[in-house]
Amino acid sequence: MRFDLDEKLAGILPEDSIIKNEDMSRHTTFRTGGPADYFIKISSDEELVSILNLLKEMKMKPKEDYYVLGNGSNLLVSDAGFRGVVLSLCGDFSKCSMTGDNHIKAGAAALNVAVANLARDNELTGFEFAHGIPGSIGGALVMNAGAYGGEMKQVVRSVYAFDENASLRKLDLDELEFGYRTSIFKKKNYVITGCDIELKKGKKNEIESLMNELKEKRISKQPLEYPSAGSTFKRPEGYFAGKLIEDAGLRGYSVGGAQVSEKHCGFVINKGNATSEDVYRLISDIQEKVFKSSGVKLSPEVILLGDFEK
Structure with missing residues (x-):
């Protein structure tokens, strides 16, 4: 299948858009994770449609065989890597622009900070909250x-968005089913x-x-000085995750190079040379001890990509 995929990808994308065995620690804010078999840069709707149709033709399943990467700010990739295809949107998808006096069109790969800056420069208010969220618009929409x-x-x-049949759809606000982190x-x-x-x-x-x-x-x-995925846990109804973690005596608790931040207990940080397994084990320990x-x-x-020991 791998040789098959090589040939078919080469017929769709420029050679420099297809990277094999790409180290995923370069693409996540935890700065951990092993290599993805394929790391594919996609810069236009046309390329994306072709790739999605190819993956469907090859019976590759989303999240199992391929994954669409945002800014990697909420992702933990296995140390063994990902035996599949990572799709990285760039080019046209990274753009954001004004489309009216108070409207912005933002691509999925546009960074939240870039959109916030565009809004500020055009004297538009309401997006200030996202200025410091370290991710892309696509990731922000998903969660x-x-x-x-x-x-x-x-x-x-x-x-x-493109649906399962690679057809472009426009979903209005009432169809998006927005809720807390969903x-x-x-x-x-x-x-x-x-x-x-x-x-x-x-x-x-x-x-x-x-x-x-x-x-x-x-x-x-x-703890912005350390690699992390931001807030590691969702806020439980009626509680604050950081307070529960602190009350469980876990401030500064560590597994290998991963640590519960001493500055904010809601953050798991890479204190230095942490592995994804360290982070995963620490998250599991926190869940067990807080419960x-x-x-x-x-x-x-945090989203897990690849195989982790249960």
């Missing part, structure tokens, strides 16, 4: 990312290509001031 009182569902009006994209194997964002007119100096204020909060409260301490079962926000 309805949010911070400091803002969420994607407050600003997104429609999303463009969306319709958690259920359906759609590949997001971009979205329409609607914001409100504001004053540039006030927008910039709020962005700086939120940035200072992050710097003072979060024993409080009876609350924490659910990770």
Whole structure:
């Protein structure tokens, strides 16, 4: 199959868009993980349609045989790597632009910070919350990312995505099933290509001031100096994950090079030379010890790719 895939990919994409045995630690914010068999850079709708049709033809399944990568900010890849194809959107998918007085069209691979800066420069308010979220628009849409009182569902009006048949669909807000850290994209194997964002007119100096204020909060409260995936666990209803972890006596608790941040217990960090297995074991330990301490079962926000020991 691998030789077959080599030939078929070469007929669709430029040679420099196909990378074999790519080290995934270069593409995740944990800075861990082994090689993916194929790392494919896709820069246009046309290329994406061709690749999705090829993968379907070869009976390759999403998440099992191929995975669409965002900015890798919520991903833990096995140390053994991923025996499949990683699709990395770039090129056209990285763009964001104004499409009206208060509308932005953002590609799935556009970084949240780039969209926030574009909004600020055009005196649009409402996206300041996402300025410090270290990921792409596509990833933010999948999990309805949010911070400091803002969420994607407050600003997104429609999303463009290819469905299981590689047909482009436009989904309006009422079809997106946004909830706490979830969306319709958690259920359906759609590949997001971009979205329409609607914001409100504001004053540039006030927008910039709020962005700086939120940035200072992050710097003072979060361990931004270490590789991590941001908040490691979803917030349990009625609780705060970081507080539960701290109350379980786990501040600074470590497995290998992975550690519960001493600055913010809701973060698992790579303190230095951590492996994905270290991170995975630490997450498992936290879940077990917090459940024993409080009876609350924490659910990770982190997505696992590849094989991990159960």
